[in-house]
Amino acid sequence: MQANKFRIIGLVLVAGLLAFTWLRIGLSKSTEIRQPIRFNHKKHVQGGLECSGCHQTVKDQATAGRPETSLCMTCHEASVTKNPEENLIREYAQRHEEIPWQRVIKLPDHVFFSHRRHVSTEKLDCTSCHEAIGQSSEPPSRPIKFSMDSCLACHQKMKASVDCVACHK
Amino acid sequence: MQRRNFIKLVGGTTAGLALTSCATRQTLPVKDPLSEWRAGAEQWIPSTCLQCPGGCGIQARIVDGNVIKLEGNPLHPINNGRLCQVGQAGLQVLYHPDRLRGPMIQTGKKGSGQWQRLSWTEAIKTVGGRLREMRSRNASHSMMLWDGYGSGLMSALFQRFAEVYGSPNYCSYASGDGMAPAYYAEQGLANPVGYDLENANYILSFGCDLLGQWRSPVWAQRVYGYLRQERPGPKAKLVQVEPRLSLTASRADEWIPVHPGAQGALALAIAYVLIREDLYAADYVSQHTFGFDDWTDAAGRRHMGFKSLILKEYRPDDVAGITGVPVDTIIRIAKEFAQHRPALAIGGPGATMFSNGTYTAMAIHALNALVGGIGAPGGYFSQREFPFKPFSPANRDAIAQKGCSMPRLGDDESHPLISQGRPDLSEALLTETPYPAEVLFLYYANPLFSTLQPEKLTKAFEKIPLVVSFSPFMDESAQHADIILPDHTYLERWQDVPAAPTSGAIVLGMAQPVIKPLYDTLHTGDALMLIGREIGGSVKEAFPWQDFKSLLVESVQGVFEAKRGSVFTESFEAENVRQLAKRGWWIPTHSSFDDFWNDLLKKGGWWEPQDSFDEWGKTFQTPSGKFEFYSQLLAAKLAGLTPTVGAGAPGRRIDAMKPLPAEMGGGADSDKMVLPHYEAPKSSVAKDGSTFYLNVFRPEVLVGGGAAIPPWLQEIIGPHVFMKWDSWVEINPATAQKLEINDGDWIWVESSKGRFRVRAKPYPGTMPNVINVPYGLGHTMPGEWANQRGVNPLLIMEGKSDPISGMAAPGLTPVRIYKA
Amino acid sequence: MPKWGMVIDLDKCTGCQACVVACKTENNIPFSTPEQAEMGRTISWIEIIPIMEGEYPRPKLRYLPRPCLQCDHPPCIKVCPVYATYRNPEGLVGQVYSRCIGCRYCTAACPYTAKYFNWSAPTWAKEFEPCLNPDVSKRPKGVVEKCTFCHHRLQKAKEKVKAEGRELKDEDYVPACVQTCPAGAMYFGDLDNPNSKVTQQTKSPRAFRLLEELGTEPKVIYLTEGEWHGAYRK
Amino acid sequence: MAHTESNQSLNADYRLFDPVERTGTAFYLVVATLLAVAGWGFYAWTRQLEEGLCVTGLNRPVYWGFYITNFVFFIGISHAGTLISAILRLCHAEWRRSITRAAEVITVLVLFFGVGNIIMDLGRTDRLLNVVLHGQFRSPLLWDVTSVSIYLTASSIYLYLPLIPDIAMLRDRGMKFKWLYRMLALGWSGTESQHRILNRAISIMAIAVIPIAISVHTVVSWVFAMTVQPMWHSTIFGPYFVAGAIFSGIAALIIAMALIRKAYHLEAYLKPIHFNHLGTLLFVMTLLWFYFTFAEHLTSYYGAEPAHMAVFWMKVSGKFAWAFWTMVVTCFVIPFVILCNRWTRTVSGTVIASVSITIGMWLERFTIVVPTLANPRLPYEKGIYHPTWVEVSITAGCVAAFILLYILFTKLFPIVSIWEVQEGRERALADAEERIRVYLPSEDVRLQETTP
Structure with missing residues (x-):
């Protein structure tokens, strides 16, 4: 009975350690990219x-x-599409900013x-x-x-x- | 339509990366320094190094808008693609974390460190307003410009500013080697001379750190390499005469340790051997020198000649005791020197930084005349001026005229050879003679670190109502300023860089921004013009240029129009130009000024090689038109006469000589006062057996010595004694053993003025009665690396000066050393 | 296959350390702190070794610039347990930072002490980071590093000549130290090419190799200092 | 009569289970102390992992210091056990019976710390697996990895095999951790055939383990000797290290025995005679060690190669003279004086000598590792090496953890091999008599001689 208890505790410890390591690695690098x-x-x-x-x-x-914003602007100076995203390019250009x-x-x-x-x-x-x-x-x-x-x-x-x-x- | 645009875009040149694009493009991409994105675009932009006066051409490697590396410009005639340790470390000046981010004003009292940022508009208004107000009460003369750069258009701009504003107090502190008084007294030259090292067979250097920091180290090292292994024929011999085994001494063929301040005596003893044994160039001496033999002036007075003086006083046996150099060494060196012509004797601060500096320099330079080296291959040549287009004449109003006619601050009658560059102003500023200074501008100058009595000058600063520093760093002097108008670093600005004179060629390097200014700094030229405009009136009119760059372009037009020299080219082309110039021809290479200007920026500069040697009129601008052992210019100065010298007046003689003032040795011995001779260097405390002379040297890695020392350089500061990051004191190993001082022990070095604690390094390149301490560390400025690292030995040195030239003479301070 | 080698003429070398700083800027070598330097932890792929001989008043101080000697029989590569350091076909002794486990066996085995260890993670002031060379990695803490003969320059040179459709010439590939040497004391090139400047130089009677007796066959060859004989040139 | 006596003594042998069955407060105190020290060492190691090896006193050129010294030292100590017990077993040295296990445990446990110190010495502990994934067999370090792992396996088996009968006894006595004992006893029931197999296995292992042990320390020495560095590049390093290893191993064993004897009152099992015998062995090793050390240094001195002399003088009269001469005194002078005569070869005498040797042998490893590195062939700045608190803590932690594990072992298993002692009692006497008889001239000859 006691023996089993020890084994369980051991297993839990090992599992915990693994989980901790995995979490640390996982959390340290946020992988999501948002353009x-x-x-x-x-x-x-x-x-x-x-x-x-x-x-x-x-x-x-x-x-x-x-591409630099100016390059995008050679085509997107005026509206080419109906996509609202396109306006963002011109907004960056107006602010003289590079698109990050x-x-x-x-x-x-x-x-x-x-x-x-x-x-x-x-x-x-x-x-x-x-x-x-x-x-x-x-x-x-x-x-x-x-x-x-x-x-x-x-x-x-x-x-x-x-x-x-x-x-x- | 869109498609067409696209095609244009795709096919269109992406090579918009012309060499100057970075500099001219107005909007650079906004960059988040933390983003790891590197678009990777790479370009090389030529510019010029301003880390020391050497003026090497550089090219900066730019990747994605960042400066990644500096390398030598292969087309540049000074450095030929090479670059020294200090030039390489330039990146750490540009990107130094301690750089000032914008103009600042001191809100507390001076030195309190209570700084507040202000805008450039406010800063210019504050400074300009004060200057305007001073003019309104006729106090313009009490403005002082302290220019530590001292060459090129920036210097000219400062002088113009002083002139139109109305102040006689422009002083330039261009670093010199202490030989200038000799060039003036013996050759009548105001400009330094060039050295034809490449053709010399024997180089006798008196304390001139040729390879370390003399004029242009890279050029000197290139020549050294050439003389050692590349030049056809036998090797040249380099003999180094100085108390310490410096880098140059260690690389020389022979090191001759000599007591500090006694180099002049050694030179004279060598002259003795040359004369006594008839080894001197008799023809040259009789044709091109004056005052070698005794002579009679127009008034019928008999004067002593150089020969009589030497033969009377400088027997090697006598000099051996003064110099510590054995008699046989003196004789051997003298014979080698005479027999391996062309031979050159070069002086440097190691010999001239004593109170007898002028005479030492004259004695050294006299050796060159004795072997016929001045104005001959393998010897010296005079340096020409740059053909800059002169500024349009400025209209000076009455205030300016009156102000300029005032006596200069600290002009001291007792120093006959004083010129623009004046030595120690602390006394004058402190005692407010003849009047107090009200505004002081500091450019490229950190006198609170580099003068002999910083505490005196600090007090003087407190008396000046407005001290303005242009330093990009919070150096010691900036800390005691009221306003800091930080300049760009050299990699961010336009500048003309006339290279320090080397082999006679004149070389104009172009410094252009290789990167957009990192911080809210401003070109000091621009700042000065803005201040001028703020003052208004005729001062405003004197600065018609939009900014310093347009001033530069305008001035360089003169170079283009002069139809001389050429833009840097490949070496074979350069030789071609040289050959043609020798024959008096010049082939235009550029169709228009724009063409010339663009090529100038692309290649990095312009130069004109030395074409001939024996233009005696140019070489000797003395009253006699010859090399003067007996310096009539000095005689005239000592006698209080206005010397008749300068470009239009060579060959004229001073016939009447008044007797010298008594305190200058007037009377029977007055001839000696104008001949090269040896005087014991002055020291306030007599040195006894237990004291040492403190010899201060600048470590090679701190050449130029800007305020911000790149950590890369601090890390390698003393390789020969394994020192990093810190100061040390070199002690003769036998002496150290006697005093039971071990390698690395902390010891105190104490003079009458104070003491400091450094680590001891027994070093066999030290004379038993001398200790050596490096200069350049021991800053007390904020920042991680420089602050409180090492010691500044100037703090405990005596404030002596050379009575003739007025140059500071830190050379002879007796100190005690004991274990800490 | 070229065999890259370097010749250093000690007669021309002035000990100015330009090579040292050029190397540091080119290769992202972090500078130490005074405390770390005091402990002997500076990294300097090329280093000036001072050799002091004799006593006052005739001391002789020589300087010997020491990069990695890129031995043909490198003692370091034999002992590496993980192939992190090896000799490549062009004779360069490579060091793969991403493989190294930091056991410092190679550093201990190198008779020239030419290898360096990153005792801590390299740090630059934030402001210095833009000037890091993107062609060279930032070494992490705990790995060994050393002079690579600016190997990245070789990669770029190869790329360049390939793009220009020609053969690689000696001057296409020059390490930063050689490139900057003010006295022109360093030469670099292909030791297998009998006409190259370096090969010519190695035939000089002044040529020697450092610790030649160890049989490491370094590809950095030194030329001893010459003496002044006082020959009189007419 | 004889039977009862045997039974009585058998029962008395069960006293050897006492440490396993009973635990006093002193034990907890000791364990707590050791835990604290080991924990501190572990903390120091975490600091090092975090910051890098900059927290140590290591530098260029002294790239190796305490950890490598410890590595060589611990691997050396490990020779205590297996090798000695194997040799004694093979030689049928009957006095071995009560000491073999104490020795074998040292071997197995201390190896972990030897290897551990290498791991702690790595700059990139996280890339440890590269040694397996990308191993390069040209590197002596890989030879080390191989031979140490084989050694660890072999010596573990060699420790385990003689443990089986004792474990079975523990199982049968119904102790706590019964599941553990049941698992480890492998169904041992003490039958004749089991005994036969066991004895055979033990003797195979005893033979196998000797070359392995020798190889281990030879290879450790080759880590140094395979380089061209002055005073490392030596041909006698192999035997020199092996001798040193056995030397320090015996010393460690004597200390361990003395402590066990004292703590668990095993005076009856670990008698002065054991110490006397081991002391004699130790004396032989002292002389051998001196011989090697002398030979090594004399050849260096006589050859007088400058690079070697720099190291030599640094050891003999320079910065490391204190370590060198302390080593000579503790490794030779003190043990020689104590062990050379029977009257001082007592329990306390041998322990004093052993402690002295243990210290001395650590210093020996230190003076081999550091002075060579501190004297590079080229004129660099001479290396300085001052270990930091991290290195000292980790070293102390290693020692503490080793002792702790050793103590825990004695709490799980009898530290004196019960069945072997019993076997000795039951069979070996007869065996020995029989064996001795074989050595002697045969009875027939004697009869022939005496009978006319």
């Missing part, structure tokens, strides 16, 4: 826009870059990744990595994660460097 404007990738792509039309540095910089786009994909600090290298010199299509985003009509609400395995798989397939320091900075 300032409900940007519709799908619509823009269907409209015939290239990815690099907005992500302008994708071909010659490490990061793809996010939230980062959806964030590589860890110790990873070096260059869009230029993959897009310009290696001629990779954007969809090779960003498969779904162009088809989404809603901004993703959670960060998109890439695993080292997926990088490595492609690097091995393409006979690209798998040297650690080629990507780990």
Whole structure:
């Protein structure tokens, strides 16, 4: 009888510890992403826009870059749609503010990744990595994660460097 | 329609990142510093380093609007893409947490630290209003401008301000090496000279920290590397004469420890050997020098020449005792110096910061004349002026004219060679002679830290009703100011940067903003113009420019129109320009000024190489038109005459010489007073066996010595003794052992004026009777890193000065040391 | 495959520490506090080692800049239990911060003491954060770090030459220390290329390697100081 | 007659269950104290996890300090048990019977603290699993992980096997934690075949555990010897460390025995003769240790390589001279004087020597680890190392936790192997007699000689 009691207490303790750790990790990183404007990738792509039309540095910089408000305004100066979200762009522009786009994909600090290298010199299509985003009509609400395995798989397939320091900075 | 826009947008150039875009673009994206977003756009913007007077070209790496790295501008003739430790650390000046966020006003009494932010409009109104009111009661002369930068258009702007406002009290404290009195007395030059180090075979440096902080360290180090391993032919020899094994001494081929203040005597003993053994350049001396042999003036009076004086008084045996340098070393060095021409003797603060500084400088410089180096390859050349377009003449009203005619504050008759830069103003300010100062502007100056008697000056500050500092940091002097009008840091502003003279070429670097100002600061040039406009009247009219940048553009037009030199180019092109210039040709490279200006900003600056050596008229602007061992200029000054010197008057002689005032050694020995000679340096307390001379040096990593020391530099401050973040005192190891002082022990260093506690570092590069303490730490300013780190040795040093030049002479303070 | 190497001419080196600061700015190296520095916890991937010989009045003070020597037989990589440090095909000794467990075995095994440990999480004043180099990671606490020969610059150079469709040249890739050296005392390039400046320099009779006797075969080669012979040039 | 005597003594042996069955207030006091110290050590560790290793006195170049010293020291202590008991078992040293378990428990428990100190030394404790996931077998540290885990497994089994009959007895006596005993006894009923299997298993383990134990400490020494660092890069480090380990192990065992003897009044089982025998062993090890130390330092001194000499002088006359000479006194002078003659090789004599050796051996590990690191080959600033309260607390916590676990063990299981003592009583006497007879010249020969 007593023996069982001990076992139960032990189990509860272990479970509690696990739950605590999980909670701590979970709570420490709030994963929800709320974009300032409900940007519709799908619509823009269907409209015939290239990815690099907005992500302008994708071909010659490490990061793809996010559009500045002025860039949005080249089309959205006047109303293009009936979507009330569109007004938000003009509001930002009026305030001379940049739209505070939230980062959806964030590589860890110790990873070096260059869009230029993959897009310009290696001629990779954007969809090779960003498969779904162009088809989404809603901004993703959670960060998109890439695993080292997926990088490595492609690097091995393409006979690209798998040297650690080629990507780990 | 939308589609078309899109296509335009996609196909249109995104390369709107012209080099100047950052500077000219009005609205930069608002950035939340906490967001981790980096759009990643990268650009390189050329500018010029202002961490020291060296004037190296830099290029700033900008990523997403942040300055990430500074690197040397490869096109810049001074640094050729290189950059020193201080230049590299410039980022930590720009982003320093202790930077002032905007104009501030002291609400309590001076130094109370009760600061209140105010707007620029209010600040300018306050200052300008006060100045206007002073003019209204004819007190304009009591405004003082204290310019610690002392070159280029900012300096010119300050001078113009003083001139149109009506004050004679503009003083510039450009850092010098203490050789200026010699250039003036012996060559008649007001500007510093250039050194042809690249072609020298023997460099004899008297306390000149060539590699550490002399003029342009990067240039000097480049030349050092060149002389060591790149130049075809044999290596040049570098001999360093100073009490401490400095960085330069340790990298020299030979270090000659010499008693502090005795370098002049050593130079004269070397001259003795040269003369005695007929090793000097006799032809040169007879053609291009004056006062070598005894001579008779127009009045028939016989004067002693340099030769007689030397042979009479400076036998190496006698000098060995004064200097502590063995006789055979003196003779050997002298022979090497004479036999390895072109040979150069260079002086520096290590030799001239004593009360005998002028004569020491003259003695050192005389060696160059003896080996025929002045105006010859491998020697010295005179420096030319920048062809800036002069400001349009200002209309000075009656108040201004009257104010300017007043005597200058602290002008002291007893210092014959005093010029714009005046030494110790604490006395004058404190005693209010000849009148009290009412407003004091401090630019690039922190005298409460860097003068010998800060406590005296602090008291003087209290007497001045309005002290205005332009410092971007709350340094010691700003703390005792009433209003701070913080300047941008150099990475945020426009400025012309005339590089410190090096090899004779004149180099104009352009500093342009590489980032939008981080805080609510204002270019001091702009602030000054706003104050001028606030004052109104003729003062307002004197500043027609919209801002400092337009002033800069206008002035640079002169450079364009001068049809000289060239914008920085690749080295082969530069050589081409040089060759052409030698033949007197100049090929225009830019079709219009706009073209020139844009190229100037893109390349980082303009320069004109040295084209010839033997322009004697330019080299010797003395009454005799020659190098004067017997300085007639000094003689005239000592005699109270107005010297006939300056650009239009070379070659004229002063025929009549009045006898010197008695206190200056007038009478029989008066000839000696104008010849290079040795006088024992003054010290108030006689040094006895138990005391040491306190030798102060500036560590190499603190070159330039801005108020905010980047933590990166503090961390590496004394690598040779493993010191970080703190001051130390270097003691000769044998002495330390005798006193039972171990490495790292805390000891007191005590002079008649006070004492401080530092850690002891036995260092074999120390003379047994000298201790060395670094200068540059020991700030008492708010902030995490600089405050109370280390000690400021100036606090316990004696306030002596050189009676001839009036320069402060901190050189000889006897101290006791004992364990704490 | 190029083999990257560095030559440091001690005859030209002035000990000015420009390389040290250039490295710190380039590689996001946090500065210490006075207290931590006192304990010997400063990080300085390249460091000036002072070598004092002789006594007053003839002391000789030499300075030896010491980056990671990128040994061809690195003692550090053999002892790492988790492959966090290894020698890559181009001869660079890599350090993978995300793998390192912080046992400090490599630091103890390195005869040059060229590896550094993050005793605490690196901190910058908030104001300093914008000037961190995005090409280089911020190392977390508890991992070992060291000079990488500014490896990120190699990555960028490779990318650049690829985009420009040409071969990598020596001047495309230069570490920050070499790039800034005021005296021009440092050279960098491909040791496998017989025509490169570094290869030429290694043939100098003045060339030596640090602690050569240990057989680590460093790819940083030093040139000793020369003497002044007083030759008279006409 | 003989039977009753045997029964009586058997009953007397049940006294060995007393510590398990009865608990006095002194026990709680001791446990509370130890808990407090261990808890403080644990707190110190949490501080270290939070802030990083900056809370220690470690620095560059002294990258390793107390933790690595403790690691080597604890792993050394662990040789107390298994190795000694295994050797004694294999040698049929009958005096071993009442001391083997006390020794084996030390081994198993102290290993946790050896390994624990390595874990505490890591900068990234959270990435501990990388050693398993991405292990690189070139690293001596991985050899260590392997051999220590094998050693831990083997010595646990080796501790457990001889425990089974005693556990069965505990089970049968109806103690609390009966479920535990039932589980652990594995259905032991004491049959002849069970005994046969058990004895066989024990002797296999005894043989197996000896090379493992030797490998463990050899590999620990190789952590240092495989580097090129001065005074680490030594060929005799393997045997030197093993000898040192056995040395400190015996010392720890003697201390443990003395404490048990005192606390649980086991004078009848742990007799002066045991201490005397162990003392003799310890004496041999003292000489061996001295021999190794002397050889190690003499070769360094004679070779006079500057890098080695820097370390050598720092140990002999420099900053670590206090540790070095204390070590020489405590590891050699004191034990030599005490152990060299029979009159001082008493219980208290051996304990004094053992305490001295334990301190000395810790210092030995310290003077091996730190001075080498403090003297890098290149002229850097000489390292300083002053341990902080964190390191001292964690070290104290480790020692306290070890003692605590040891005490708890004695509260769960008899610390003297009851069945082995009984076996000794019942069979070994005859066995020994038989064995001795085998050693001697045979009866036939003697008969032949005496009978004309």
